[in-house]
Amino acid sequence: MAHLTPGTLFGNQFAMSAWNNDHTRFEADVYELEVIGKLPKTLHGAFYRVQPDHAFPPMFGDEEVPLNGDGNVASFYIKDGHVDFKNRFVRTPKFQTERAARQALLGRYRNKFTDDPRVQNILTRTTANTHVIYHANKLMVLKEDARPFELDAETLDTLGIVDYQGTFRCPTHTAHPKADSTTGELVGFGYEAKGEASPDIYSFTVDKHGRVTEEVWFKAPWACMIHDFWVTDNYVVFPINGLKASLEQMKKGGEHFYYDDNLDYQLLGARQNLRMPSGLRRRADVTRTPSTATKKTGSWFWTLMSGPTATSPSFLIAKVRSSSPTQPPSGHQCSGTVSTPKAAPTR
Numbered sequence: 001m002a003h004l005t006p007g008t009l010f011g012n013q014f015a016m017s018a019w020n021n022d023h024t025r026f027e028a029d030v031y032e033l034e035v036i037g038k039l040p041k042t043l044h045g046a047f048y049r050v051q052p053d054h055a056f057p058p059m060f061g062d063e064e065v066p067l068n069g070d071g072n073v074a075s076f077y078i079k080d081g082h083v084d085f086k087n088r089f090v091r092t093p094k095f096q097t098e099r100a101a102r103q104a105l106l107g108r109y110r111n112k113f114t115d116d117p118r119v120q121n122i123l124t125r126t127t128a129n130t131h132v133i134y135h136a137n138k139l140m141v142l143k144e145d146a147r148p149f150e151l152d153a154e155t156l157d158t159l160g161i162v163d164y165q166g167t168f169r170c171p172t173h174t175a176h177p178k179a180d181s182t183t184g185e186l187v188g189f190g191y192e193a194k195g196e197a198s199p200d201i202y203s204f205t206v207d208k209h210g211r212v213t214e215e216v217w218f219k220a221p222w223a224c225m226i227h228d229f230w231v232t233d234n235y236v237v238f239p240i241n242g243l244k245a246s247l248e249q250m251k252k253g254g255e256h257f258y259y260d261d262n263l264d265y266q267l268l269g270a271r272q273n274l275r276m277p278s279g280l281r282r283r284a285d286v287t288r289t290p291s292t293a294t295k296k297t298g299s300w301f302w303t304l305m306s307g308p309t310a311t312s313p314s315f316l317i318a319k320v321r322s323s324s325p326t327q328p329p330s331g332h333q334c335s336g337t338v339s340t341p342k343a344a345p346t347r
């Protein structure tokens with residue numbers, strides 16, 4: 001598809017916006033929202049929401065992945081029985097650069113090889129569009145391909161990229177970190193942590209003061225999308241699936257991910273003092289259901305939307321928190337092994 005130029009209309013690409021599933025592209029302030037019913041006078045705080053919202057028609061038109069929209073954050077600020085609304089795009093380098101040019105300059109979702117040559121040296125391609133959280137007095141908007149952006153909690157002005165006071169050492173950061181309500185910690189990870197399509201994972205804990213206090217680097221059996229994870233008092237668990245990243249495919253101008261149906265679905269656990277036990281066994285009863293969506297459309301995105309292909313995941317568990325026992329709990333069903341993929345990437 002030819003690249004779109006300034007003035008080009010939006011196509012029929014699917015939008016993930018909450019506003020009638022269409023691109024909104026607006027920023028707004030509404031002072032004194034109408035309230036149906038009554039808000040308690042003692043209620044004081046803010047509700048935040050973020051959504052992907054393309055500021056400009058995407059370069060690849062209808063082939064665009066909806067997840068690639070620019071981060072657009074809304075706040076509903078509640079005080080003394082009143083509510084005020086605010087809506088702002090996150091001022092990412094992508095947003096700022098494209099706004100100056102009045103057109104999209106960055107190409108496919110997480111594929112820098114499809115960008116306009118004018119943005120080859122952009123600081124980060126992220127759209128900051130997936131999740132918004134508040135931790136250690138910071139309002140942060142997140143997307144898993146980069147570090148979070150900090151916003152002013154009141155004005156929604158973009159303040160900069162979060163590095164947890166210089167203690168964070170990974171270029172990527174999950175959009176779904178988990179808050180530990182007992183300790184005030186934030187537990188998270190970054191995948192593709194040593195560059196595009198690298199199998200490296202950075203598992204970390206940020207304390208209630210906003211500094212990294214635990215970190216573990218380790219390798220997954222292959223590079224795949226790890227959108228979310230699970231955290232318990234003692235463990236963190238990562239889903240390792242067949243939605244693989246391919247640098248080769250990216251260099252050819254294709255998508256960041258493709259679905260490899262030949263891979264089993266695994267879960268991998270790790271945190272502080274990770275020591276990958278040797279001789280772990282993979283579960284034998286993994287079953288897989290072919291993904292009809294993948295076969296029909298060839299799109300990793302629709303595979304993602306239709307769910308993983310495995311119905312009985314296997315697991316890997318290792319020591320995960322500094323206070324946890326060295327071995328997984330007895331009788332735990334989740335021993336497994338970091339095994340080599342059954343098949344090499346097919347594209």
Ligand SMILES: [Fe+2]
Pocket residue numbers: 130175176227
């Ligand atoms: Fe999510």
